[in-house]
Amino acid sequence: MSAGRLVLVAFVAALACEATHAPDQAAERPFAPTHEEILVEPRSHLLPTYPCTSCHDEREAQPTRRRLADYHRTRYDDLKHGDDAFWCYQCHALEDIDKLRMASGQLISFDEAWRLCTSCHGDKQRDFQRGIHGLTIGEWNGKKHRRSCTGCHDPHNPRFRSMTPEKPPAPVQSR
Amino acid sequence: MIRYLQYLKSCAGCVLRGGRNYYLWMGGLFVLTFLGGISWYHHIADGLGITNMSNQVSWGIGIANFVYFVGVAASVALLIVPAYIYRIEEFKAVVVLAEIIAVISVVMCLSFIISDLGRPDRLLHLSPGLGVINLPSSHLAWDVMVFSVQLVLSLYIPAYLLYKRYLGQAPNLAFVLPPVMLSMLWAVIIHTVTAFLLSALKSRDFWNTGLLAPRFLVSAAVSGPAIILLCFAAINRYGGMRIADRVFDYLAHVLRVMLPVNLFLLGCEVFTELHSGTAVTESARYLFFGLGEHTLLPKFIWTAIVFDVVALVILLVPRWRQQPRLLYASCALLVFSIWVEKGMGLVLPGFTPSPLGEVVEYVPNASEIVLTIGILAAGALLFTAAAKVTIAVQTGRLRLQEGDA
Amino acid sequence: MKKDEASCAGARVEKLVELRLSKDGSRRSFLKSALAAAVTGTVASGCDHPFVKDLLQKHYKELSDEDKKELFQRIEQRTHAWSGVRVKVSDPQPLDGVHWGYALNLNHCNGNRRCVEACARENNLPNDPEIRYIRVVEADNGSQHLEHGTVNYDREQVPEPGKYYLPVQCHQCRNPPCVKACPTKATWQEPDGIVVVDYDWCIGCRYCQAACPYHARRFNWTVPSIEPDRINPDQGYLSNRIRPVGVIEKCTFCLHRVRRGRYPACFEACPTGARKFGNLADPSSEVRQIIASKRVWILKEDLGTDPRFFYFYA
Incomplete structure (x- = not known):
């Protein structure tokens, strides 16, 4: 993933400012606490139907809530976000x-x-801003990439999907 | 020096000569020891994976036997008290034999421990100077220390007394009394430190009780006299030496007092554990009732308790306990019941369930049982040889001759 | 593709056979050289032998830089000899001003055990007999009675409704009972809080295993068998190098990774974002933020072990 595709988001979380570290110390110790840069991973390039305009350009947008029968049917069937008032727009x-x-x-x-x-x-x-919610990778004290909300949750059905677990521990064997 | 070598030579001669039954007995024990040695070799060469121990139950029959024989070693102090505090002559004659039982128990303990190590080749890491010993915080390190002292004490006392007797000289009390008194204290120490080894572990609720050290001492005062009594009976029968009835009466008396105390302490433990019914008493429930389909241990512990009670009844009824056969039978019952109660019945519930609640039932497999029998046979072999020499010296059959050196 | 895999498996078997043979060979050649040493009376040739070197090896803390260099080389050569894999053994040192802490979000953990397997890969854990540092307890909602839970759940899908999942690994206690227990100081706490084991000093008494209230320590009951293609070549001397038989090992928060700025393997593997890791000495670290703002608890707090592993709900 190229850095150019990353959107740099500098969080100005109040708590993050509490950390004060002398810069000279940081220079001496390569992994000493420093202010961190947090990068939220971009997603648009991962969306299969993006850009939406490739289809939507030719169609009139209809803001009214209705049953979708032709396009986005699975989206419609799966839509489980918010109450019944929720609609695409x-x-x-x-x-x-x-x-x-x-x-x-x-x-x-x-x-x-x-x-x-x-x-x-x-x-x-x-x-999310404090790094408590969400998935982070990178270096614990260096550059961090944070998965965007939609990287884990389907925004149309945000409940975290169930998964197939790895195998259980091998049973203790008697010889 | 030459005289001492002469002495060792005649001791060896004494061990090597004997009748047909003696050779059969020693030969049988030697074969068992040899088989145990083969099993031990596999423990080392293939790793402890050949045993039934696991990460859940990481100590098994080896540690159970260790704990048991620590008790036997310690209980010898019970014979030193009448001999050296009350100065009863009949007892002085058997102190050497008792100390020999102690030293062989210590040797067996060490064998059980060393054969249970993953890396016996690194044993030197435990020795002061060559190794790094974690004092004062590790109870195991303390146990190693007190065991070393015990080994020296219980080797020195009989060796000195026997050699003096061989020379026909009276032992110098200044060389005997201090170590003898120390060995009485040490009996309590080795047993308490071993109990602390387990009771100090906050991770194992079953062991983490102040009652463990008293229970250790009291159960030792049951299993020890029972084993000593049986050994002495065997000496009376086969050894060509008459051990006074008074010694037997005394040992039976100790049993009569200590067995009820032992049952009482066990009852206290059972009551507290089972009545409170907290989550941390799962181990006790495993021991007495089993957990799920794992019900092997309850069979053993209830058998042991029944044996305890039967032995107690025999010991309490004067008409029965005066019959040697019944007395010996009750001792045999106690040797087994304490082995269950204080060996396997103590070590295994400590690991079951595991700290994360896993229930793995451990049963020693053939290789572990063969190794155990091997070490027991080696103990019996050593005891027979040492007792033979001791008896020969004590009865005057083995003496420094006028012509020697 | 399939063919490649098959030939790969074939090569693996061949290598394992070679390993067996080379072990036997080295034993035999040791006997020979020991005999030679005895006959000629030259102690020096005996001292050069790997077996004797192992026997005389010093405690980690007494090793000089020279000793370490030679020792690491010996380990690398040995691994190469039986597996054909070139590994690099290193010894990253604790960082000043860093105390590692782990926090685990029980609301998010769904018991998928990705952490367990990633840990096994990273730390060269054998499959037979299986060693896994992390155990995930599945327990009923509303119960902290571990005995009523299970680590052996085998489901098509997780999470199971009505259950919660509690992964347990070494808690790197500030007051570690295992360190107290060890009779030879073969295990100790590093300045950054990680409890490590000197695999070449441990005598295998397993007292630490009995002392650990979190079931975090594992014993090498046999020579650890690891397929050459599973070997992780980035090996820390005190962490994930391939262990000898008969010694204890444990989770080290992947110290060979974290001391170089990376996250532990279990952390990176977690697909739910339940795992949080960082420097407890840094108030801005995620772990500190969690402790400051969430309902945090530690397992078996009543034992006074004071772990560096926290559970929380968020």
Whole structure:
């Protein structure tokens, strides 16, 4: 994954500022505590039907809630997010289908989906920013990549999927 | 020096000469020891994976036997008390034999421990100077220390007394009394340190009780006299030396007092564990009732308790305990019952369930049983040889002759 | 592709056979050289033999840099001799101002055991007899009675409704009962809090195993058998190098990784994001944030072991 595709998000979490470390110490010790850079992994390039405009350009957007019979049928069947009032344009932007729409009306890229998610899930936002919620890889004290919300959760059906576990421990054998 | 070599030579001669039955007995024991040695070789060459121990039950029959024979070694102090505190002559004659039982028990303990090590080749890591010994925090390190002292003490006392007797000289009390007194204290110490070895482990609720050390001492005062009594009976019968009835009466008396105390302490433990019914008493439930389909241990422990009670009844009824056969039978019952109660019945529940709640039932397999029998046979072999020399010296058959050196 | 795998398996078997043979060979040649040494009376030639070198090897803390270099080379050569794999044994040192801490989110853990297998791969854990550092307890919601849970759950899908999952590995206690127990100081706590074992000093008494309340220590009951294609060549002397028979081993928070800035293998493998790792001495670290803001508890707190492994709900 090239760095250019990463969206650098500098979190200004109040707690993160508590950490004060002399820079000279940090220079001496390569892994000494330093301010961390957290990169939320972009997702748009992973979406199979992206850009949406490749189909939606030719179609009139219909903001009314209805049963979907031709396109996005599985999405419709699977849709389990929020209550019955939820519809595509709660999150997708009617005016630009390649973007997401915040409650404020601001349009944001799919790579920033976490901003939209956390605008409702405020408790998760706090935990996500502190690294408590979510999946992080990289270096414990260096560059960190954080999976975006939609990297683990299907936004249309966000409940974490069940998985097939690895095999159980080998039984103790008598000889 | 030459005189001492002469002495050793005549001792060896004494061991090597005997009747047909003696050779059969010694030969049989030698074969068993040899088989045990082969099993031991496999323990070392193939790793302890040939045993039935596992990461869940990581100590088995070896440690159980170790704990048991620590008790036997310690209980010898019970004979030193009448001999050297009350100065009863009949007892002085058997102190050497008792000390020999102690030293052989210690040797057997060490064999059980060393054969249970994953890396016996690194034993030197435990020795002061050459190794790194974790004092004062490791109870196992303390156990190694007190065992070394015990080994020296119980080797020195009979060796000195016998040699003096061989020379026909009276032992110098200044060389005897301090180590003898120390060995009485040491009996309590080795047994308490061994009990602390287990009771100090907060990870194992079953052992983590203040009652463990008293129970160790009391159960030792049952299994020890029982074994000593049987050994002395065998000497009376086959050894060509008459051990006074008073010694037997004394040992039976000790049993009569200590066996009820032992049962009482066991009962206290059972009551507290089972009545409270907390999660940490699963081990006790495993021991007495089994967990799920794992019910082998309860069979043993209930057998042991029945044996205890039968032996107690025999010992309490004067008419029965005066019959040597019944007395010996009750001793045999006790040797087994304490082995269950304090050996396997103590070590295994400590590991079952495991700290994460896994229940793995351990049963020693053939290789472990052969090794155990081998070490027991080696002990019996050593005892027979040592007792033969001791008796020959004590009865005056083995003496420094006028012409020698 | 299939063919490759088959030939790979064939090569593996061949190598295992070679391993057996070379072991026998080395034993025989040892006897020979020992005999030669005895006959000619030259102690020096005996001292050069690997077996004698093993016997005379010093405790880790008494090893000089020279000793270490030679020792690591010997281990690398030995591994290469039986497996054909070139490994690198290193000894990363603890970092100043760093105390490792682990936190595990029980709301997120779904018992998939990816951590267990990733740990096995990273740490060269054998499959037969199987050694795994991490055990995942499946327990009923509303119960902390571990005896009522199971580590042997075998399900098509996890999580099972009504159950929760409690992975347990070494807790790297600040007051470690295992370190107290060891009679030879073969296990100790490093300045960064990781409890390590000197595999070349351990006598295999397993007292530490009895002393551990978290069932975190494993014993090498036989010569660990590891297929050459599973060997991880990045090996720490005090962590994941291939162990000898008859010694204890345990989780080290992958010290050969974390002391170089990486995350432990179990952390990276977790697909649910339940695992959090970091520097307890750094208030901005994730672990510290969790301790500051979440409902955090430790397993068997009543035992006073003071672990560096925390469970939390978020």
